[in-house]
Amino acid sequence: MKSYSLKGAALVALLSSNCQGFNLAPKSGIASKFSSSRSFRRGFLSTPPEPYNYSSKLYSSVSDEKETVTEKTYVFDPADEFTGEAPSKILGGKIPYSELTIGVLKETYPGENRVSIAPDSAKMLVDAGFSVVVESGAGEHASFSDAAYVNVGCIVQARDSVYAQADIFTKIRPPDQQEVPKLSKKTLVGMISPNINTDLYSELTAQGTNVFALDCVPRMLSRAQAYDVLSSQANIAGYRSVIEAANNFPRFFAGQMTAAGKVPPAKNMGAIVRAFDVRSVTKEQVESMGATFLEVPIDEDGAGSGGYAKEMSDEYKEAQAKMMLEQAADVDIIITTALIPGKKAPILVNQEMLDVMKPGSVLVDLAAANGGNVAQTQANEVITTENGVTIIGYTDLPSRLASTSSTLFGNNVAKLILSIGPQTTKEKGFFQIDLEDDAVQNMLISFDGEARYPDKITPFNPPPPPVKSADELATKTEDEIMHDLNEKQKADFIKNAGIASLAAFSLLAFGFNTDSSDNVSLLSTFALAGLAGYQVVWGVAPALHSPLMAVTNAISGMTALG
Numbered sequence: 256m257k258s259y260s261l262k263g264a265a266l267v268a269l270l271s272s273n274c275q276g277f278n279l280a281p282k283s284g285i286a287s288k289f290s291s292s293r294s295f296r297r298g299f300l301s302t303p304p305e306p307y308n309y310s311s312k313l314y315s316s317v318s319d320e321k322e323t324v325t326e327k328t329y330v331f332d333p334a335d336e337f338t339g340e341a342p343s344k345i346l347g348g349k350i351p352y353s354e355l356t357i358g359v360l361k362e363t364y365p366g367e368n369r370v371s372i373a374p375d376s377a378k379m380l381v382d383a384g385f386s387v388v389v390e391s392g393a394g395e396h397a398s399f400s401d402a403a404y405v406n407v408g409c410i411v412q413a414r415d416s417v418y419a420q421a422d423i424f425t426k427i428r429p430p431d432q433q434e435v436p437k438l439s440k441k442t443l444v445g446m447i448s449p450n451i452n453t454d455l456y457s458e459l460t461a462q463g464t465n466v467f468a469l470d471c472v473p474r475m476l477s478r479a480q481a482y483d484v485l486s487s488q489a490n491i492a493g494y495r496s497v498i499e500a501a502n503n504f505p506r507f508f509a510g511q512m513t514a515a516g517k518v519p520p521a522k523n524m525g526a527i528v529r530a531f532d533v534r535s536v537t538k539e540q541v542e543s544m545g546a547t548f549l550e551v552p553i554d555e556d557g558a559g560s561g562g563y564a565k566e567m568s569d570e571y572k573e574a575q576a577k578m579m580l581e582q583a584a585d586v587d588i589i590i591t592t593a594l595i596p597g598k599k600a601p602i603l604v605n606q607e608m609l610d611v612m613k614p615g616s617v618l619v620d621l622a623a624a625n626g627g628n629v630a631q632t633q634a635n636e637v638i639t640t641e642n643g644v645t646i647i648g649y650t651d652l653p654s655r656l657a658s659t660s661s662t663l664f665g666n667n668v669a670k671l672i673l674s675i676g677p678q679t680t681k682e683k684g685f686f687q688i689d690l691e692d693d694a695v696q697n698m699l700i701s702f703d704g705e706a707r708y709p710d711k712i713t714p715f716n717p718p719p720p721p722v723k724s725a726d727e728l729a730t731k732t733e734d735e736i737m738h739d740l741n742e743k744q745k746a747d748f749i750k751n752a753g754i755a756s757l758a759a760f761s762l763l764a765f766g767f768n769t770d771s772s773d774n775v776s777l778l779s780t781f782a783l784a785g786l787a788g789y790q791v792v793w794g795v796a797p798a799l800h801s802p803l804m805a806v807t808n809a810i811s812g813m814t815a816l817g
Contacts, residue, residue: 346688346689346690346699346702346703347687347688347703348687349676349680349682349685349686349687350685350686350687351384351684351685351686352383352384352385352684352685352686353384353385353386353684355385355386355422355423355686356385356386356387356388356420356421356422356423357372357380357385357386357387357388357421357422357423357424357425357672358388358389358390358417358418358420358421358422358423358424358425359371359372359377359387359388359389359390359393359409359417359424359425360390360393360414360417360424360425360426360434361390361391361392361393361414362393362426362427362428363428363431363434364428364431366651366654367396367427367428367651367654368396368397368651368654368655368657369396369397369427369653369654369657369660369661369664370393370394370396370397370399370427370657370661370665371425371426371427371445371661371664371665371668372387372389372425372661372665372668372669373394373397373399373658373661373662373664373665373666374394374399374403374404374406374407374409375407375662375665375666376662376665376666376668376669377389377404377407377408377409377665377669378407378408379666379669379670379673380669380672380673381407381408381409382408383673383684384684385672386410387404387408387409387410388409388410388411388412388416388417388420388421389401389404389409389410389411389412389417390411390412390413390414390417391411391412391413391414394661396657397657397658397660397661398657398658399658399661418437421441422441422442423441423442423443423444423672424438424441424442424443424444424445425443425444425445425665425668426443426444426445427445427446427664428446429445429446429447429452429455430443430455430459435455435458435459435462435464436462438459438462438464439462439463439464440462440463440464441464441465442464442465442467443459443464443465443466443467444467444469444668444671444672445467445468445469445668446468446469446470446484447459447466447468447469447470447471447700448468448470449468449471449700449708449709450708450709456700456701456706456708457706459701460701460704460705460706461704462704463703463704464701465699465701465702465703466699466700466701466702467671467695467698467699467700468698468700468708469482469484469485469667469668469671469698470484470485471697471698471700471708471712472484472485472694472697472698473693473694473697473698473714473715474486475715475716475717476693476694476715476717478674478678478694479693479694479715481666481667481670481671481674482667482668482670482671482674482694482698483667484663484664484667484668487660487663487664487666487667488653488660488663488664489592489621490663491652491653491656491659491660491663492592492621492652492653493590493592493621494656495652495653495655495656496590496619496621496647496652497590497619499619499647499649499652500588500590500617500619500647503617503637503645503647504587504588504615504617505615506587506615527547528544528545528546528547529546529547529548529549529582529586530546530547530548530549531548531549531550531551531578532548532557533551533555533556533557533558533565533567533571533575534556534557534558535556535557535558536558538550549578549582551571551574551575551578552574553568553570553571553574555567555568555570555571557571566595566598566601576605579603579604579608580607580608580611583604583608583609583611583612584611584612584613586616587613587615587616587617588616588617588618588619589604589612589616589617589618589619589629590618590619590621591603591604591618591619591620591621591622591628591629592620592621592622592628593622593628594622594625599625599626600622600625600626600627600628601628602627602628602629602630603628603629604618604628604629604630605630606630606631608630609629609630609631609640609642609644610642612642612644613644614642614643614644615643615644615645616643616644616645617644617645617646617647618632618644618645618646618647619647619649620632620646620647620648621652623635623648623649623650624650627648629646629648631646632646632648633646633648634648634650635648635649635650635651636648637649671694671698672686674692674694674695675687675688675689675692675695676688676689678692678694678695679691679692688702693715696712696713696715697712697713697714697715700712758782758786762775762778762779762782765778
């Protein structure tokens with residue numbers, strides 16, 4: 256649960272939730288053309304009713320001499336009992352991209368303007384070898400014409416033709432009752448929230464739809480950030496929430512000095528920002544952005560499994576409510592999005608807090624779709640309380656920036672699809688479900704009519720830090736510590752002096768052998784930029800950024816300095 260407070264602008268409360276997120280993109284699933292039985296061009300068959308010959312890769316190892324896990328023709332008898340060695344983690348066979356068609360459907364949910372695959376993302380898939388079939392008009396509300404898809408190599412067809420041709424479907428909103436039967440024996444990639452939408456999950460599983468739940472992404476896995484639609488869509492929702500708040504806020508955010516009078520200045524785009532999160536690891540991140548981190552005076556950490564927040568104790572909630580009451584009386588804008596997996600959104604701003612807020616204050620409740628974090632929130636409505644506080648309960652904030660949100664969502668989906676197989680098998684151009692891939696293992700919630708969530712999924716946790724030896728753990732005396740520091744400083748000095756001497760010698764040699772003083776000036780500038788860039792890159796604290804962005808941000812700084 257993260258909270259930001261902006262004096263003169265906003266207080267934000269956030270909470271990430273496993274397999275739920277912000278419910279911005281509801282359920283969806285996947286059905287692959289792979290199974291332990293015969294693979295087909297469209298979908299797959301379940302357990303065969305009688306013995307027959309076929310060629311495929313099994314996802315379980317067997318001791319029967321008739322069967323093998325290699326791609327050879329063999330006879331399978333359904334009466335045979337699978338015993339013997341531990342099962343392989345390969346599900347089904349490997350299929351060339353050229354034999355797979357991805358279907359992009361137009362969203363039918365009222366008010367949904369996004370599309371699951373934007374043209375740029377579709378081009379990634381087409382270039383890799385997939386066929387991509389797009390329903391006509393799928394991207395029109397996100398400013399993507401049919402021609403834009405055709406120009407990148409997609410085929411645009413009517414809805415029924417897409418259902419008939421595609422093997423893998425991508426969606427944002429969950430399939431409705433008319434769509435679910437058409438996904439039988441197919442693959443669906445999208446948002447599912449299986450712990451909430453239990454009936455839909457059961458129905459998809461029963462009809463043999465293979466389901467990859469994007470909202471079950473293992474967020475502690477660094478490379479899985481590329482598939483994290485929760486983060487990409489929440490980022491857009493947060494951006495849009497501030498715009499909506501500013502639209503309803505009766506004063507400036509930014510400070511101004513005019514002939515008519517002075518408006519006090521503020522920080523961070525015109526706002527004094529305060530932030531709160533039950534996970535203590537977010538404090539440094541918040542402060543690195545210039546916000547003030549609010550802390551509850553209770554020694555309890557809200558970090559749950561997989562990097563998600565967990566539900567806090569009653570004692571913590573009581574102390575948190577007291578702090579929030581003080582903030583509510585002081586701030587002008589509150590933005591909330593706290594969710595708990597499988598439960599109604601917790602109330603963070605109760606009626607007592609609403610009563611003490613100043614007239615003209617604004618609350619934006621990003622958890623409105625799950626009941627809301629504010630006492631009087633009404634989904635998809637904007638209301639004003641008796642004391643003049645505006646409460647915004649929109650549930651479609653990412654859809655209000657449809658082009659950007661579609662592009663980011665599509666990138667997440669395309670990168671996931673392209674990783675399934677090559678990430679672990681290292682064979683490019685082949686789609687193969689391998690449970691050795693931690694991302695696939697966590698996101699594949701249904702396969703071949705078998706429900707995997709939650710019992711058969713092992714939540715990903717990063718490896719523990721290396722255990723220090725007894726000698727390393729031994730307490731050193733002050734003299735020993737000073738000696739070690741001096742030795743390290745001496746070694747660093749010698750190393751840096753050697754590098755500087757080599758650079759100076761190289762520059763001097765270059766100067767003697769060049770005919771232009773401009774060349775010497777350019778080389779000197781380059782050398783100084785390289786030195787400064789080196790310090791910038793290795794001086795970045797990884798805790799301030801995601802593992803994937805730390806070096807990238809540092810290199811950007813190096814470029815600026817250069």
